[in-house]
Amino acid sequence: MIGIVIKSTGSWYLVRAENNTLYRARLRGKFKLKGMKVSNPLAVGDRVEFDIEKVDEETAVIHKIEPRENYIIRQSTHKSGYSHIIAANLDHALLIATLVSPRTSFGFIDRFLVTAEAYDIPVTIVYNKADMYDEEMQDYQRQISFLYSQAGYQSLSVSASLNQGLDEIEKLIKGKTTLFSGHSGVGKSSLINRLIPDLAIKTSEISAFSDKGVHTTTFAEMFEVEEGTYIIDTPGIKELGVIDIPKNELSHFFPEMKELLNKCRFNNCTHFNEPGCAVVDAVRHNQIALSRYQSYLSIMHGDDNRK
């Protein structure tokens, strides 16, 4: 049978089969990822082949993992030098942000976007709590949307409380697997609950399985909005994980800089203080937002601007 992993714990997995039945599954054999030490061979979003072991106990044995289109990782918390795959096969990510309580910083947004570029996951920025924006803030929000559109990213303004703009999110996520990310308090859970009104029922269906196991930690969960449309939530994880980008390649992950790179005088230009730098020139002419360039420098210098 074929299915998709919707929950992954240290020792077992929950698989939703094509016919929508849930199976508690374990993995048979050893699975390794080339060139990387991972603490978990299988993650949420993985597509697998499995056999049913005992039909009455809904137990399955996974014997094949389909090749991943992409995946996001973080450092393993219990095995040093190892990575933990948070989720696999993501079509899209929504970065949930707000201008108020708590305001999301440019630094955080830009780091997220850089990592998503590296993972090859398209991102849409969703500004929630629009009901709290006064006119001045609405204006500011339009400026920010323009700023990110210059860099090639779409932004949406929504309100989970007032059910505003949710149809646009529905259109964006339809038929895809979408990661929902954002700082605590931006309204990620509120949005997911609006998009999946029977989420509580679905969650209890999933946790009914968890009770059969020992205490487990999960890093990601997958919810079905409708057939073929999935949301992945990563409770407690606000960033997209760690990725080592060589400094001389960092500008490749800023789309608006990438397209200028062959215009710099030096082909190893770091866009800092070299003469004839097309990136610095574009910043001077407001074609690249100053905040984006500041984020570039800050990541370049290894500053921790998550604060």
Ligand SMILES: Nc1nc2c(ncn2[C@@H]2O[C@H](COP(=O)(O)OP(=O)(O)OP(=O)(O)O)[C@@H](O)[C@H]2O)c(=O)[nH]1
């Ligand atoms: N005014 C307003 N408040 C909102 C909106 N969406 C969420 N909130 C409020 O913001 C607070 C945080 O919302 P949550 O949905 O719990 O946020 P979260 O991002 O899931 O946060 P964690 O659960 O900590 O990860 C709650 O008090 C919500 O009622 C919105 O559109 N407008």
Ligand SMILES: [Zn+2]
């Ligand atoms: Zn340059």
